[in-house]
Amino acid sequence: MTEVTGAPADVLHTLFHSDQGGHEQVVLCQDRASGLKAVIAIHSTALGPALGGTRFYPYASEAEAVADALNLARGMSYKNAMAGLDHGGGKAVIIGDPEKIKSEELLLAYGRFVASLGGRYVTACDVGTYVADMDVVARECRWTTGRSPENGGAGDSSVLTAYGVFQGMRASAQHLWGDPSLRGRKVGIAGVGKVGHHLVEHLLEDGAEVVITDVREESVRRILERHPEGRVTAVADTEALIRVEGLDVYAPCALGGALNDASVPALTAKVVCGAANNQLEHPGVEKDLADRGILYAPDYVVNAGGVIQVADELHGFDFDRCKAKASKIFDTTLAIFARAKSDGIPPAAAADRIAEQRIAEARRAR
Template sequence: MTDVHTTHPAPGVLSRIFGTGQDGEGHEQVVLCHDRTSGLKAIIAVHSTALGPALGGTRFFPYGTEEEALQDALNLSRGMSYKNALAGLDLGGGKAVIIGDPDKDKNEAMLRAYGRFVESLRGRYITACDVGTYVQDMDVVARETSHVTGRSPEHGGAGDSSILTAFGVFQGMRASARARWGQPTLRGRRVGVSGVGKVGHYLVGHLVADGATVVVTDVSEAAVNRVRAAHPEVEVVADTAALLSSALDVYAPCALGGALTDDTVAVLGAAGTAVVCGAANNQLAHPGVEKDLADRGILYAPDYLVNSGGVIQVADEIEGFNFDRAKNKATKIFDTTLEIFTRAAADGIPPAVAADRLAEKRMREISALRSVLLPAARRS
């Protein structure tokens, strides 16, 4: 291990970290990690430990700049606080990013160096898989830290968290169908899935089994071919633009964040799409998109609500993993999604705002319990 140093963030980033920006809440801790020997450049962002240790995955991605990586870590970690709160977990929100191409740059020394930085936080942050990292990577990270989930079954872990992530998104989509069309099924509906990698291909399986007509796209030919092999009846289109304009009942963004822009929402509205429900994190490109969706009559299932099955799965490892117990918890995403839609309709607000309010309420109420001092507690 060589050093932890400070980069020069883009204007406005420090105001977000310290809570003086527009969101006004800030992050508890941001750690910049650099190990020259292995080439590790990583950022660990702890947004909130109001409900417990911050749990969130590690994204390995070839960011264009360090500033882009920092912005992503801040956005993703904040999203994890809300996701964990709404999922009913006693865990806060955090996220890490490793800068680099996972296909070219990833190596054992780098992952183990990263594990030592995670260990240095002494349990404030618990890591797991995300884009560019896999179960086998977490097994390597775990050689240097005990604060890691998403491990292989051979090491007592849950294995691939994409399984329950997709299952949870499907539950959210069923709830969306119930709210929009009166029945909790996608049978006879045309569903477009953008991104059929880790989560998307499992989601396609649920949709096909439920009787939906499925249309997919992905920048990876291998990912598309895997779906074609498993489900020959699935239609494939060239790109997301073609998908958006293909008369969908439901649009499921399952790749990277920022999928719902002003232009995207306009296309969805013009095409008559009724529901947006997908696995990608941070789907709303900027504040106000959620209102635009509502104004156009498009029902939006908040991303961090419906994609929480994965974090539910890896969080269950902390107790000693039991798949049936984790799946039962993920099944409740259906009920929570319906509750959010009901609250949104009653208050005259978009579902994303209703979800934020419910998550913030839980974080506020549970963190306030710290004012009740325990006899053996020591002030920290």
Template sequence: MTEASPLVFGRHTGHEQVVFCHDAGSGLRAIIALHSTALGPALGGTRFYPYESEEAALDDVLRLSRGMTYKNALAGLDHGGGKAVIIGDPDLDKSETLLRAYGRFQASLSGRYITACDVGTYVADMDVVARESRWVTGRSPAEGGAGDSSVLTAYGVFQGMRACAERLWGSTTLTGRRVGIAGVGKVGSKLAGLLLDDGASVVVTDVSEQAVEQVRTIHPQVDVVDDADALVRAGVDVYAPCALGGALDDDTVAALTDNGVAAVCGGANNQLAHAGIEKQLDDAGVLYAPDYVVNSGGVIQVADELHGFSFDRAQAKAQQIFRTTRDIFALAGEDGVPPAVAADRLAERRIAAVARLRDVYLG
């Protein structure tokens, strides 16, 4: 059902639709948020997370879905922004019944929202959701999908980092540069491999010792430090947050500045802890590659899946992240604004231009 909630309308976020989903039998409690369908059906992942409250879940889904509008716009996709959150512990509460119940709610939107994996959901989960809904991507190859999207997510971050290198040092290679990666899960570990192949040195950290050991097994030449604070102090030229959001707060910006870090470019979503951080980075002379631009390789992959997946075609589109990031840096310089502001402006221009051709997408 769609609820008219003052918690939504009072925020003036511009969301088109927010759907609250409840199935008592399976324990499903989910929220689907459609921020914009101006460019086409909304596309964004389903997050399964033990939120402290319903309001915290609503905060997250509204923020994430808005971010997907901008991400999809700058990725050149004919998709608007949407997101879903399922409230619960995925290790304890996830079940086939619950995922299929969620799939029925998602299908009721008749294609206005296309979903995929996110935190707490995986390819196998999307296969289950797809048993109830045809508007599901991120499925396994056995079920006609593209599988793990971390390969192209890491590839896109690497393309954004190449644009940073060009802006800072006049060359598109990271050869001879030292990159610190915070979080070496699927994306961070693959990013490390790309950087090492390009001639960079890499230092990593992760809260999971197992993740660190896995990346060291594949890439024994990487250095390891205890935490993100030590990573910033490890003499890195580029800092790459690839774990949870909010990695760039006031203290981190001060540490980046004090330790001569030249750029931030990573795969994590929502890296800016609060409004104003982008200006602090800019004022400190730290080049920030907007997260939703450089980490869009994953959504490019799942969008391609809708047309019969071609890795080569999706990779060619993800390679354009380099040019988009370069354009953002150029616009930021011309307008005298931080790159994050320039990225929003470019996205809004595309949305406004295409929206003149169509109205709200009704499926």
């Protein structure tokens, strides 16, 4: 059953005709005093309270924001299931440019909306929101993670997100080349912001050659200045990155839809493994990758380090315990590749089957 609260007519079509259906609850939030417009989507609570971050982004329309929230929430159900967490999937999006409209008043209003759900949804950071923002939200809502250590939280979850993606890359290398090391491999990273810049460090420590790009010039400049020895190079944009000669691994670490009808035919890499959510722009792209002999590490599997970290915060955060859990992404990714091979399906479909099985078993056990 899907419950829709406060839905204006212009987004009803998106809600009821989405190909990502089956959501338990969708809440549209508006606070005129602060300028808040937000969507909270709860896909499933079969495994426990829905857990997922808050994205703050200048969507072109409310319908686009709703569609993104629905897709992201569904992805969180699968991510949490594959990570072995006792949480369902949810996601929130705040509509607007965070650099222009984000304010304490707006974040507090948002916190009140999350609190009104009584713990069915637990929020955290995502694109456009940061630890300091969650500290503000937490003043109105106790179901808030990703807070600063000073406020009882775990801090920046991008640290373990990057670590988990690195483990997914190692598993991909093991499966494809028989060796988990990335030494001597050329890895292209699209997006070197919160997660991407940590991923660069892991790869360099492992001996990889790294090529980067980002829409923010200052993000690229920061990486290049940190590594003046030339082990990191930059290209103009993602279109140039995916065509880099000799690229072994492509890591989309920005927004979703990076793998589409235009990018997949142009890819030179043999592996795709990155931190971005919803990398497959539409159903069928996973088959296109497989047909080209490109190994795809499902995004919601390899980028689960962050949600592992924030989930642990609810029980008294322990970094070493979280890192140990995130290390298991290596084994989980290998298991997905094995299932894909045995079932004769792409890895994305294999991951979906495993996640759906766990969610279905939890529903039957209720």
